[in-house]
Amino acid sequence: MSKLINSHNGFDPLEEVWLGGTYPSEFYEHLDGPVRDAFQTITEWTNEDLNKIHKALEEHGITVERPEYGSIDDCINDNGNLYKPVVAPRDETIVIGNTMYHLRNNFKKNPWQGALDKYYAAGEDIQEFGEGTPWACVAPPCMVRVGKDIYIDYIYHEHVWGMVSEPLVELAKDYRVHVSMIDGHSDSVFCPVNESLILTTEYKETYNKTFPNWKVHHITHSNREKEVNLAIPHGFHRWNIKDDRIGANNEFARHVEEKAQEWVGDWEETVFDVNLLVLDNKTIFSVGEDEDTFEFLAKQGYNVHAFDFRCRNFWDAGMHCLTNDIRRKGECQDYFPERNGPYLDWLVDD
Numbered sequence: 001m002s003k004l005i006n007s008h009n010g011f012d013p014l015e016e017v018w019l020g021g022t023y024p025s026e027f028y029e030h031l032d033g034p035v036r037d038a039f040q041t042i043t044e045w046t047n048e049d050l051n052k053i054h055k056a057l058e059e060h061g062i063t064v065e066r067p068e069y070g071s072i073d074d075c076i077n078d079n080g081n082l083y084k085p086v087v088a089p090r091d092e093t094i095v096i097g098n099t100m101y102h103l104r105n106n107f108k109k110n111p112w113q114g115a116l117d118k119y120y121a122a123g124e125d126i127q128e129f130g131e132g133t134p135w136a137c138v139a140p141p142c143m144v145r146v147g148k149d150i151y152i153d154y155i156y157h158e159h160v161w162g163m164v165s166e167p168l169v170e171l172a173k174d175y176r177v178h179v180s181m182i183d184g185h186s187d188s189v190f191c192p193v194n195e196s197l198i199l200t201t202e203y204k205e206t207y208n209k210t211f212p213n214w215k216v217h218h219i220t221h222s223n224r225e226k227e228v229n230l231a232i233p234h235g236f237h238r239w240n241i242k243d244d245r246i247g248a249n250n251e252f253a254r255h256v257e258e259k260a261q262e263w264v265g266d267w268e269e270t271v272f273d274v275n276l277l278v279l280d281n282k283t284i285f286s287v288g289e290d291e292d293t294f295e296f297l298a299k300q301g302y303n304v305h306a307f308d309f310r311c312r313n314f315w316d317a318g319m320h321c322l323t324n325d326i327r328r329k330g331e332c333q334d335y336f337p338e339r340n341g342p343y344l345d346w347l348v349d350d
Contacts, residue, residue: 006095007096007328008145008328009195009333010144011194012328015328017057017324018093018324019054019057019089020067021111022043025043042246042311049309056285065112068113075107083107084262088317090320090322097174100124101127139185141187142182146195146335147335148342149176152179153183153185153186155181173342178210179345182203184203185270188270189203190204193278194278197300199293199297200217201218202218206350209349220292241310241313242310270318271288272286273286276320277323284297285307285319287312
């Protein structure tokens with residue numbers, strides 16, 4: 001019987017995916033008026049845009065799982081504030097081969113429990129890890145799977161490296177695990193579009209050691225606009241909504257800064273044009289807007305579907321973040337057989 005969990009890279013034909021989702025609007029009713037109104041507007045826009053992506057995925061024959069929130073009581077932390085909803089499932093879950101690593105669920109009832117129960121019933125390999133465990137220190141967006149090779153960023157994990165090294169040693173029994181210097185979430189730095197092409201940003205110039213002999217295309221960002229965030233102009237917690245009722249809503253900004261810092265990042269650091277979901281060798285989904293990048297991909301034979309995600313600069317999430325590939329066609333390939341292995345090593349580009 002075919003596996004429900006099977007993903008060895010980010011470009012084999014996609015068959016099943018997780019797509020994030022935010023809370024029902026009524027979860028914000030207990031908040032003060034301006035804060036409530038801002039959250040409910042963000043919720044409305046987010047769900048409308050995600051539902052369009054959901055529909056498009058299904059039109060491409062892909063099974064889509066979404067989070068389910070039963071009660072607000074399941075979503076409140078010890079300080080009486082709402083946990084961040086799982087808009088970006090990539091943050092806490094990664095599939096490596098036929099194993100799912102599901103990390104750091106703090107909800108009293110897991111929003112993904114319906115999907116997990118389906119996989120458990122089918123006998124799939126699911127590894128769940130809570131806070132304080134070595135796997136819970138791993139950031140899945142900082143890991144890139146390319147068949148027998150797995151790349152993980154050291155700089156992002158430096159402060160917890162003693163913990164992170166333990167699961168890497170285990171993975172290195174079956175894979176070549178390469179510790180690299182990417183300095184952040186890999187999916188905002190580069191994207192392996194297929195088994196011979198890297199799409200990259202200004203954050204990383206060369207791939208001569210990590211992906212030798214692969215074609216590398218640098219995004220020019222000719223159509224990328226820099227916006228000014230009126231609400232929180234400094235620090236990591238920098239978000240933006242293209243609506244003055246929210247962007248200039250001081251009460252909402254104060255609430256985010258005091259009670260929901262983990263909901264936002266620094267959207268200005270994120271390159272949405274490389275944060276892509278590859279469906280197959282012809283189709284790519286994006287919430288980016290760089291026309292030059294889309295034109296280049298079109299010349300490679302890809303049709304890029306660009307979706308409007310109005311709250312991307314609040315959630316700091318591109319298409320790759322919003323999704324998590326659970327099942328793709330294909331078996332584990334060795335794209336660099338000359339490397340032999342498996343093993344754990346440092347692999348740093350010049």
